[in-house]
Amino acid sequence: MFEKILIANRGEIALRIIRTCREMGIKTVAVYSTADRESLHVRFADEAVCIGPPASADSYLSVPKIMAAVEITNADAIHPGYGFLAENAAFAEVCSQYGIKFIGPTPAQIRKMGDKITAKDTMIKAGVPVVPGSDGLIKDVKHGMKVAKEIGYPVIIKATAGGGGKGMRIIWEAKDFENNWNNARQEAKASFGNDGIYIEKYIEEPRHIEFQIVGDQYGKVIHLSERDCSIQRRHQKLVEECPSPFMTDELRLKMGEAAVKAGQCINYEGVGTIEFLVDKYRNFYFMEMNTRIQVEHPVTEEVIDHDLIKEQIKIAAGEPITGENYFPNAHAMECRINAEDPFNNFRPSPGKIVSFHSPKGHGVRVDTHVYASYTIPPYYDSMIAKLICRARTREECIKKMERALDEFVVEGIKTTIPFHQRLMRDENFRAGNFTTAFLNTFEMGEEQK
Numbered sequence: 001m002f003e004k005i006l007i008a009n010r011g012e013i014a015l016r017i018i019r020t021c022r023e024m025g026i027k028t029v030a031v032y033s034t035a036d037r038e039s040l041h042v043r044f045a046d047e048a049v050c051i052g053p054p055a056s057a058d059s060y061l062s063v064p065k066i067m068a069a070v071e072i073t074n075a076d077a078i079h080p081g082y083g084f085l086a087e088n089a090a091f092a093e094v095c096s097q098y099g100i101k102f103i104g105p106t107p108a109q110i111r112k113m114g115d116k117i118t119a120k121d122t123m124i125k126a127g128v129p130v131v132p133g134s135d136g137l138i139k140d141v142k143h144g145m146k147v148a149k150e151i152g153y154p155v156i157i158k159a160t161a162g163g164g165g166k167g168m169r170i171i172w173e174a175k176d177f178e179n180n181w182n183n184a185r186q187e188a189k190a191s192f193g194n195d196g197i198y199i200e201k202y203i204e205e206p207r208h209i210e211f212q213i214v215g216d217q218y219g220k221v222i223h224l225s226e227r228d229c230s231i232q233r234r235h236q237k238l239v240e241e242c243p244s245p246f247m248t249d250e251l252r253l254k255m256g257e258a259a260v261k262a263g264q265c266i267n268y269e270g271v272g273t274i275e276f277l278v279d280k281y282r283n284f285y286f287m288e289m290n291t292r293i294q295v296e297h298p299v300t301e302e303v304i305d306h307d308l309i310k311e312q313i314k315i316a317a318g319e320p321i322t323g324e325n326y327f328p329n330a331h332a333m334e335c336r337i338n339a340e341d342p343f344n345n346f347r348p349s350p351g352k353i354v355s356f357h358s359p360k361g362h363g364v365r366v367d368t369h370v371y372a373s374y375t376i377p378p379y380y381d382s383m384i385a386k387l388i389c390r391a392r393t394r395e396e397c398i399k400k401m402e403r404a405l406d407e408f409v410v411e412g413i414k415t416t417i418p419f420h421q422r423l424m425r426d427e428n429f430r431a432g433n434f435t436t437a438f439l440n441t442f443e444m445g446e447e448q449k
């Protein structure tokens with residue numbers, strides 16, 4: 001087992017990883033930018049190294065600085081968390097050159113799945129259904145319009161290096177193609193340094209249902225059932241739950257089998273997520289794979305009562321998986337609490353948290369790195385906490401979530417708590433009747449002062 005793990009990340013996920021390391025008796029090293037000096041991950045780790053100024057490119061994304069921190073502290077493994085360098089194959093390669101274990105898949109596995117087009121190709125070869133679309137990258141506007149016509153509008157154009165909903169545009173008619181094409185390319189270039197674009201059929205009103213998989217170094221791959229992430233705003237997830245209210249036992253068997261096959265065909269090692277779109281007829285299509293821990297992993301952890309970070313560390317240390325495919329017999333749901341104003345188009349609301357009281361009690365979990373008097377820096381993600389509830393049924397879980405949201409007090413900044421409170425009261429949400437288009441027509445109503 002590792003003696004010391006460096007966590008190449010910040011915020012709640014850095015703290016989450018430190019907690020598991022503590023329980024496993026592994027020492028931890030935090031790295032931080034000057035904007036994160038007061039962050040809890042810095043205080044909770046055994047050692048902390050400042051790696052530069054606020055801009056991610058000069059700190060959390062700087063491979064030389066992170067490797068220097070590894071050298072000074074003598075860490076023997078790196079946990080990348082999610083975001084930043086988590087799906088960067090070149091970084092995983094540098095780690096192995098230095099003899100440092102990257103806690104995650106091998107560089108070759110990241111390459112096969114990190115790039116969305118290559119991933120789709122791999123899945124087609126493995127016999128997993130994929131969203132119909134272009135055969136590789138689109139060369140230019142003319143080529144794109146020809147492909148879009150063949151697939152049939154509406155189509156969605158996507159950045160092959162994309163993530164977080166960036167570099168994506170839905171196009172309903174041929175006349176809007178050129179404009180959207182230009183915008184998507186510019187956005188992709190600016191966000192990912194790669195303006196490779198491909199086209200997919202736009203599946204109307206689908207559900208986003210993903211499967212958690214786990215693979216070890218000996219070729220065994222299992223799945224831990226699904227998470228429904230259909231509640232999204234601008235392609236960004238806000239609520240996730242397991243089981244999906246749309247799921248049937250039969251569909252779970254089929255999708256689970258496809259997810260395991262996807263992992264097996266690249267000998268996947270570590271925890272990963274296979275994302276699918278599911279249409280109203282319950283046809284499912286592979287969309288992409290995330291080769292890392294997900295933000296929403298606690299949903300699965302709560303449903304199956306299992307620590308996924310511990311699983312990652314054990315697999316990286318060469319331990320075999322002992323469990324089998326898992327089918328849920330409880331319900332868990334996560335609300336992402338962001339520092340955004342839901343009454344003002346979700347405008348970011350960084351600043352100082354004046355008071356902070358997080359909900360507690362049976363079946364309630366809060367993963368957060370913030371506290372009263374903490375100042376949220378404007379440079380990073382706006383997520384300040386994840387509220388996860390677990391109960392025997394979906395109905396009980398929603399009631400618990402409502403109770404927990406009512407207990408949650410954050411003063412000094414705006415948060416998405418009022419949004420979640422309204423969502424939990426929504427009849428269609430309560431009935432499990434929603435798709436990824438649900439929030440397009442959702443009304444926040446008036447703010448209560």
Ligand code: ADP
Nearest residue numbers: 131162163164165166200201202203208235436
């Ligand atoms: P990212 O990696 O940027 O998160 P994804 O490929 O995971 O992008 O897609 C994010 C979301 O965009 C999906 O959950 C879904 O809501 C929507 N989406 C993506 N592709 C399609 C498609 N072909 N048809 C309909 N919706 C799509």
